Amino acid sequence: MKYELLLRTALDKMGHSGAFEPTFKGGGDTAVSGEMVVNGAFLFFKIHENAEILQSEVSALEALSAHVRVPRVLSSVQVEHAGVIILEHLTLRAPQSSEDWQAVALALARLHQPAGEGYGRFADNYIGGSIQRNHSDDSWQRFFAECRLQPQLDRAIALPAAVRRDVDKVIARLADWLPDRPASALLHGDLWSGNFALTGDTPVFYDPACYYGDPQVDLAMMALFGSTPESFYLTYMGATPDADLRCRWWVYDLYHLLNHFNLFGSSYAASIARVAAKLLRS
Structure with missing residues (x-):
């Protein structure tokens, strides 16, 4: 499954039908991640061939969100066996002081x-x-x-x-x-x-x-x-x-x-x- 098709499906679910520019970063241990510009705004995405992994992450983020700050999930879709989630893009820094x-x-x-x-x-x-x-x-x-x-x-x-x-x-x-x-x-x-x-x-x-x-x-x-x-x-x-x-x-x-x-x-x-x-x- 082409990554761009998964992203297109997720963006359509959000009501964004225009062009998008994904940049793939390779991501973590199990998912492909990256960011993209949609209507002038940055969004973060994760793609995995096992959609269950991403769906379990969505459930866990929802549980955490009642207590602490987490990235908001903007869209989550499954196409065949693969899945994608789109999250708000946050500027992050490591704790230092x-x-x-x-x-x-x-x-x-x-x-x-x-x-x-x-x-x-x-x-x-x-x-x-x-x-x-x-x-x-x-x-x-x-x-x-x-x-x-x-x-x-x-x-x-x-x-x-x-x-x-x-x-x-x-x-x-x-x-x-x-x-x-x-x-x-x-x-x-x-x-x-x-x-x-x-x-x-x-x-x-x-x-x-x-x-x-x-x-x-x-x-x-x-x-x-x-x-x-x-x-x-x-x-x-x-x-x-x-x-x-x-x-x-x-x-x-x-x-x-x-x-x-x-x-x-x-x-x-x-x-x-x-x-x-x-x-x-x-």
Whole structure:
């Protein structure tokens, strides 16, 4: 399916029948993205051969939008099996100052307000190109074992046998590091440093993989693939992370590292081995 045809269909749905000028940027891990000028205005778009991935993103953005700033979805269409979403074009910048990080912390704290009981509680969706099961469960430990770690480990058939055994041991001992009934909040779910920024002075969040769970999942992801300053933690929770909390983060890190192993290959095996070993020694 030609990308231009998908964009034309999405623009027609918006009521724009005139010419458009797309610039393709290649985008993220799983989608082709870019920007285009329509009637003198810039718009951002994402295209994927699996329309379900983009539809799950639209649902997650809608859920987040009740709590934090996200890019507005202007159009979403599916043609055959491919899909496209058109979003407002935002000028983004990375947080730099203490004030920026404090703003991110306050926005994330709004998102992470307790929201009912149970975990998952969201339609199955995708994290990158991987399906993410979000079946409801009243046990966080069981949810994280059965809907997060075990499905990724089952896919990781090329993982060295010794590392697989260590991850199996971690799964069997989740009660050593995870609470079974933490406060449940809506999570971004994929909150590395490339999935949040500021537009002006306002934090904006995008590319989510939402579900309900322990808010520390998002903080762990921020620290795993980025550098989070002290000013963020002091604003978000009034303290810097202690040793027990960092052990909990290591469990959450394993999920993302296994997913990256399954998506991008063996270069993540050493990180999986290191994190599993740290947990088993703790």
